[in-house]
Amino acid sequence: MPIGFRLAQLDAIKWLGEIPSASVDLAITDPPYESLEKHRAVGTTTRLKHSKASSNAWFQIFPNARFPELFAELYRVLKRNSHLYLFCDPETAFIAKPLAEEAGFKFWKPLIWDKKNIGMGYHYRARYEFILFFEKGKRKLRDLGVSDIIEAPRIRNGYPAEKPVAVSELLVTQSSEPGGVVIDPFMGAGSVGCAAVKHERHFWGNDVGAEAVSITRSRLLxxxxxxKQRQR
Incomplete structure (x- = not known):
């Protein structure tokens, strides 16, 4: 079967609700977490300002209050013995971790994405982001010798909060097999999808932004x- 993808432009939880239970091999995602609003208020990020180079036209903040239903749906759609990776900042990590555990996931540890250079902000300017590593059931990583610090330069002048494909490639190959299904409910410019397709996994992605869907479709084609969506 040729490697394919299906994309949607829906609320993330509504989209997950349309996916059959236990049909997904791996989930990797980066919600536009609520603390971004706080960073904007004190001027530590430009990610939500009105400009073509930032994200106000595309991002709709995903409130912390919706994490319980998000994790419940992710747990439902994932097959047993699978992994979930959640990109977030340290503040959101403290909120998300216990809620994911309440949904049934086992928390292993935060991975560190080292962006190799510092970003905007005050008080020790950040050059890293957390990737929370969760497990449903029990699944062994492909390579147990991989470090918990993933080094990859941040994307400059790309889609807002765009992640390097190389980071997603590591997670995809560590936690899934060729021919499997990888999903991302908040796909942005589609780095997870690109990583999945490059390594012969099918990709199902979603984003509320029309531009995100268009960019991702072009990259995957x-x-x-x-x-696969257009072939139905």
Whole structure:
């Protein structure tokens, strides 16, 4: 079967609700977490300001109050013995971890994405982001010798909060097999999808932003993946 993808432009939880239970091999995602609003208020980020180079036209903040239903749906759609990776800042990590555990996930540890250079802000300017590593059931990583610090330069002048494909590639190959299904309910510019397709996994992605869907579709088609949604 040729590697393919399916994309949607819906509320993340509504989209997850349309996915059959226990049909997904791996979930990797980066919600536009609530603390971004606080960073904007004190001027430590430009990610939500009105400009073509930032994100106000695309981002709708995902409130912390919705994390319980998000984790419940992610747990439902994932197969037993699978992994979930959640990108977040340290503040959101303290909120998300216990809520994911209440949904049934086992928390292993935060991975550190080292962006190699500092960003905007005050008080020890950040050059890293957390990737919370959760497990449903029990699944062994492909390579137990991989470090918990992932080094990859941040994307400059790309889609807002865009993640390097190299980071997603590591997670995809560590926690899934060729032919499996990888999902991202908050896909942005589609770095998870690109990583999945490059390593012969199918990708199901969603974002509320029309531009995110358009960019992701173009990137995946350029990699030779088939648009399964349009073939239905």
């Amino acid at each position: 350029a990699l030779g993946a088939a648009d």
